Amino acid sequence: MAEARVWGLVAQFDDPAKLLHAAEGLRDAGYKRYEVWSPFPVHGMDNAMGLSRSKVPWIVLGGGLTGMASALLLQWWSGAVEYPVMIGGKPLFAFEFATPVTFELSVLLSAFGAVFGMIGLNKLPTPYHPLDKIAMFRRVTDDGFFISIETRDAKFDLHRSRELLESLGGRHVTVVEE
Amino acid sequence: MSTANYQQETVFPPPLVEGNQTFHSVTEAVCRVVEAPPSKGWLASFAMALLGLAVLGVSVGWLIWEGSGIWGLNQPVSWGFAIVNFVFWVGIGHAGTLISAILFLFRQKWRTSINRFAEAMTIFAVICALLFPTIHVGRVWLLYWALPIPNQMGMWPNFRSPLLWDVFAVSTYFTVSLLFWYTGLIPDLATLRDRAKSKVAYYAYGMFALGWRGANRHWQNYEKAYLILAGLSAPLVLSVHTIVSFDFATSVIPGWHTTIFPPYFVAGAIFSGFAMVLTLAIPARKIFKLEEFITVRHVENMNKIILVTGMMVGYAYAMEFFIAWYSGSAYESWTFINRAFGPYWWAYWIMWSCNVITPQLFWSQKIRQNMTASFILSIFVNIGMWFERFVITMSLHRDYIPSSWDYYRPTIWDVGCLIGSFGLFFTLFLLFLKFLPAIAIAEVKGVMPQADPHWEGYHADHHHSADHAHAAGEKHHG
Numbered sequence: 001m002a003e004a005r006v007w008g009l010v011a012q013f014d015d016p017a018k019l020l021h022a023a024e025g026l027r028d029a030g031y032k033r034y035e036v037w038s039p040f041p042v043h044g045m046d047n048a049m050g051l052s053r054s055k056v057p058w059i060v061l062g063g064g065l066t067g068m069a070s071a072l073l074l075q076w077w078s079g080a081v082e083y084p085v086m087i088g089g090k091p092l093f094a095f096e097f098a099t100p101v102t103f104e105l106s107v108l109l110s111a112f113g114a115v116f117g118m119i120g121l122n123k124l125p126t127p128y129h130p131l132d133k134i135a136m137f138r139r140v141t142d143d144g145f146f147i148s149i150e151t152r153d154a155k156f157d158l159h160r161s162r163e164l165l166e167s168l169g170g171r172h173v174t175v176v177e178e
Numbered sequence: 179m180s181t182a183n184y185q186q187e188t189v190f191p192p193p194l195v196e197g198n199q200t201f202h203s204v205t206e207a208v209c210r211v212v213e214a215p216p217s218k219g220w221l222a223s224f225a226m227a228l229l230g231l232a233v234l235g236v237s238v239g240w241l242i243w244e245g246s247g248i249w250g251l252n253q254p255v256s257w258g259f260a261i262v263n264f265v266f267w268v269g270i271g272h273a274g275t276l277i278s279a280i281l282f283l284f285r286q287k288w289r290t291s292i293n294r295f296a297e298a299m300t301i302f303a304v305i306c307a308l309l310f311p312t313i314h315v316g317r318v319w320l321l322y323w324a325l326p327i328p329n330q331m332g333m334w335p336n337f338r339s340p341l342l343w344d345v346f347a348v349s350t351y352f353t354v355s356l357l358f359w360y361t362g363l364i365p366d367l368a369t370l371r372d373r374a375k376s377k378v379a380y381y382a383y384g385m386f387a388l389g390w391r392g393a394n395r396h397w398q399n400y401e402k403a404y405l406i407l408a409g410l411s412a413p414l415v416l417s418v419h420t421i422v423s424f425d426f427a428t429s430v431i432p433g434w435h436t437t438i439f440p441p442y443f444v445a446g447a448i449f450s451g452f453a454m455v456l457t458l459a460i461p462a463r464k465i466f467k468l469e470e471f472i473t474v475r476h477v478e479n480m481n482k483i484i485l486v487t488g489m490m491v492g493y494a495y496a497m498e499f500f501i502a503w504y505s506g507s508a509y510e511s512w513t514f515i516n517r518a519f520g521p522y523w524w525a526y527w528i529m530w531s532c533n534v535i536t537p538q539l540f541w542s543q544k545i546r547q548n549m550t551a552s553f554i555l556s557i558f559v560n561i562g563m564w565f566e567r568f569v570i571t572m573s574l575h576r577d578y579i580p581s582s583w584d585y586y587r588p589t590i591w592d593v594g595c596l597i598g599s600f601g602l603f604f605t606l607f608l609l610f611l612k613f614l615p616a617i618a619i620a621e622v623k624g625v626m627p628q629a630d631p632h633w634e635g636y637h638a639d640h641h642h643s644a645d646h647a648h649a650a651g652e653k654h655h656g
Contacts, residue, residue, distance in 0.1 A: 015628065015631075015636060016628070016629060016630070016631040016636075017631040017632070017633070017636035018636075019631070020631040021631075023394075035393050035394065035395060036393070036394040037391060037392045037393055037394070038392050038394065038397070039201060039205075039365075039369075039392055039620060039623055040365075040392075040397075040620045040621070040623040040624040040629060041394070041397035041398075041400070041401050041624060042394070042397075042629070042631060043629075043630060043631065044631060045394050045397075046394070046398050049394060051394075051395065051398060054398050054399045054401075054402040055399075056399050056402040056403050056406065057402065057406065060406050074326055075337045078326060078334035078335075078337070079334065079336075079337050079338075082332075082334060083332065083333060083334040085336070087336060087338060088338075090338050097337065097338045098337065100340075100343040100346070100347065100417070100421055100424075101337060101342070101343055101346045103413075103417055104343075104346040104347050104350040104414075104417070105346065105350070107350060107354060107410050107413070107414050107417075108350045108353060108354065110406070110410050111353070111354045111357050111358075111407060111410050112357075114357075114361075114403040114406045114407050114410070115357045115360075115361055115403060115407070117399075117403065118361070118399045118400055118402070118403035119388065121399045122393075122395070122396040122399055122400070124388040124389055124390070124396075125385075125388035125389045126388070126389035126391075127384075127389050128389075129389065129391060131391065137391075138372045139372075140372075140391055140392045141365065141368045141369040141371075141372045141390075141391070141392060142201065142202055142205045142369060142372065142373070143200065143201035143202040143205065
């Protein structure tokens with residue numbers, strides 16, 4: 001059996017304040033491939049980690065425009081081109097009567113964009129993660145706060161990264177295998 | 179200093195979560211309900227709900243076998259209980275979206291402990307609603323005619339009809355509500371997965387949790403997606419009941435052909451929906467011991483919304499009557515006189531009493547904070563709002579030609595479908611209470627004071643960067 005490769009380090013923090021402080025510390029030390037784990041989104045963490053804005057809104061915009069265009073096309077083509085039926089002297093196509101369905105389909109595809117965009121950007125579903133092997137990490141969905149650093153990070157050094165995590169208030173610093 | 183403290187006590191509302199909770203105790207309190215074996219009360223309620231579901235199965239089965247002639251419909255009244263129940267259930271759903279989306283956008287943090295609950299109610303109510311137009315078409319196997327599906331007949335649906343808009347509005351509403359609810363559930367499903375004792379629970383919750391582990395990069399996209407879903411749902415919910423009202427308002431029936439219908443329907447929907455949230459939440463908080471999460475303040479806030487929307491509905495009733503007279507249309511004014519004093523006078527006055535008169539009791543703070551009174555009044559609103567839709571639909575019974583006037587009497591199968599839809603609703607709701615977290619665990623943790631990294635409880639010797647020092651300064655005033 002091949003020797004397990006090291007994935008990175010993980011440390012536990014006591015509370016959101018220490019977690020935020022430590023994330024800032026890692027950002028300032030120049031780390032890039034580290035992740036903060038918490039049971040709920042911690043206010044101000046995106047800045048503390050120096051993350052750029054989420055791309056979800058662009059996917060939503062794409063979904064919304066697709067929904068709008070396809071709804072208009074569907075109503076115009078099916079009603080005025082493919083199957084024209086005169087009912088009550090109303091025009092075969094008009095934006096006025098097309099508005100409700102256009103609105104609904106825009107909203108529907110925008111919502112698909114938001115949910116499936118979020119799932120896609122987060123690379124979910126992720127059935128396995130190296131951290132699953134760490135017993136204390138199970139508390140991340142209850143009351144545990146963690147920071148992990150991957151070996152892929154250019155600044156990663158098993159010894160110095162461990163010391164940095166400890167100096168920032170990290171407890172139970174543990175080596176995580178892949 | 180003392181002035182500041184005084185202001186803090188009186189101006190700022192009581193805490194959203196009572197009883198000195200920690201993050202862990204929140205997890206425990208909510209998950210306990212799911213993880214404990216079902217209580218006797220739950221089993222008894224579930225048996226009742228299943229009985230209702232069986233009534234629905236028989237009523238709908240017989241309807242599909244025999245045809246819609248088993249209902250009490252007649253020629254002027256070609257829309258009976260089916261449309262009344264449809265509008266009733268769609269309306270119930272609206273409060274769920276209002277709580278989850280509109281109150282979220284207005285940063286009303288008190289919504290967090292009731293939103294999961296209310297969203298579940300929305301989904302199950304819309305399922306009940308969708309049932310009625312489906313079975314009302316008579317030949318359910320031809321329902322696909324209403325959808326723009328290429329077919330061997332070369333036919334397409336008529337997009338100029340509000341009934342078709344309704345198909346799009348209600349099915350979009352259902353889908354978006356389901357996505358919104360599911361997105362909110364993902365972190366909590368992960369909590370249940372990580373606490374699971376049995377393999378079945380571990381894999382079942384794990385599959386739907388999608389491998390959520392609370393990474394901040396995930397939370398970032400998640401929060402953005404959630405905010406956008408809230409922003410989409412807010413206009414969506416208004417559009418849905420507006421389009422439902424178009425089913426009536428675009429016709430030429432006196433009493434239906436009015437421009438007041440869209441706002442009047444939306445207000446009524448919110449009104450009835452909040453009443454249903456209370457009907458469900460007041461017993462549930464007691465049975466599952468969630469009083470520290472669904473507090474008296476939550477109930478009181480909802481009662482205030484019921485009071486306001488009840489008066490909006492009352493205004494609409496009065497305005498309808500006034501415009502009927504002011505229009506000078508003989509048919510229009512006669513229809514309203516007939517509503518109030520004709521053969522269905524009793525339904526009209528039940529509507530007024532339950533929707534406008536009894537909710538006035540909520541002017542009293544004592545009543546707003548009394549659980550029994552709130553529960554009883556919420557039932558009154560549910561009844562009143564069902565009758566509102568009945569009154570509107572029964573405008574049909576005396577149309578333009580007196581020789582075709584008739585009186586609509588529901589048959590046992592109409593009643594069976596109505597009772598059965600409650601069976602379906604409660605079956606789904608009880609299953610939800612048993613298998614899913616009824617309170618949004620991650621969201622409640624997020625509004626607790628210790629969730630804020632700048633909370634006073636974390637000693638002030640942290641050295642934050644400049645952008646956080648400002649926020650911290652705001653918290654440490656006084």
